[in-house]
Ligand code: HEC
């Protein structure tokens with residue numbers, strides 16, 4: 247009697263503590279930074295621990311690609327704020343892509359995805375790399391087949407979405423994981439929250455970044471340093487990628503690209519849609535005297551002729567947007 251009571255107590259505490267762990271994790275995953283806006287979770291894909299864990303497992307799983315060689319994390323590496331270090335990432339059979347892989351930090355807040363804004367939601371976006379010949383060259387149906395043959399995937403899918411592995415589950419679970427990739431603890435954030443101070447250089451850079459003269463913060467605006475609009479920042483006369491025009495077919499959108507977030511920009515090089523600028527100093531150099539006249543050049547873009555010190559100040563400020571805790575957070579890594 248006494249022994250079975252103790253066993254019961256033991257089992258109960260394991261169950262309860264187990265649940266407590268899950269609840270704590272859910273709190274961590276759902277904790278939105280107070281200085282950021284609220285995230286809109288789709289009604290059919292609210293976060294649960296089980297969905298998130300399944301999404302995380304899928305994110306790092308190379309069996310999502312035709313020859314099981316490439317995972318999402320091959321091009322979106324946690325240590326580089328979920329971007330990579332190549333101008334164009336390599337897909338299956340080392341096929342070279344056509345655009346630079348962007349960071350996934352705070353991607354939950356993007357109103358549309360991809361550099362031309364052609365994809366309406368994170369759930370839909372999954373289909374792009376999976377099906378793209380130059381990336382994973384596969385399909386969600388074939389991934390589902392592979393998952394069906396793995397009893398742990400089967401069980402996790404049933405627990406998370408109450409259905410066996412299918413394209414719905416794959417896209418929902420991955421998007422659920424991606425929505426939790428929040429970067430909100432850079433030096434810039436701590437300064438905003440009054441917990442730290444900029445150095446003199448960083449402060450001068452901040453002033454310059456938000457000034458009338460540079461206009462940087464008209465496009466790279468708000469908490470995520472982007473207004474998500476499509477602009478041309480004068481990289482060249484002839485672009486091999488027409489950007490936003492691929493979606494709208496309209497000449498006024500030719501060679502315009504979504505304004506990228508600058509969070510963790512120190513780690514996300516090479517820069518621009520084609521990775522054509524290697525270093526942050528060179529990006530600032532571009533805005534200083536590298537602007538090429540283009541018929542769709544955005545208002546606000548012109549050579550700024552910055553002094554040596556002004557360039558240094560701007561770079562120092564941009565580096566305050568680095569969030570090392572985000573890139574090393576073992577919550578996100580395997
Ligand atoms: C072979 C490299 C590669 C792989 C694999 C890959 N991506 Fe990407 N990802 C890219 C590139 C390049 C872009 C930019 C595409 C564009 O703008 O047209 C991108 C864009 C994105 C975006 C849009 C970000 C934004 O700012 O709009 C998201 C989200 C994303 N990828 C998630 C994923 C997920 C999830 C997976 C796995 C299912 C994945 N990616 C696999 C290279 C890759």
Ligand code: HEC
Nearest residue numbers: 460461462465477479503505506517518519529533544546
């Ligand atoms: C009119 C809007 C606009 C203004 C003003 C602007 N930018 Fe940009 N910026 C963009 C666009 C669009 C891109 C991406 C272009 C591309 O993908 O080819 C970009 C790219 C960048 C990048 C590269 C980010 C990456 O991950 O590739 C940095 C860094 C940057 N801008 C910093 C600045 C600074 C500093 C200023 C002020 C001196 C500034 N920008 C002014 C629109 C703007």
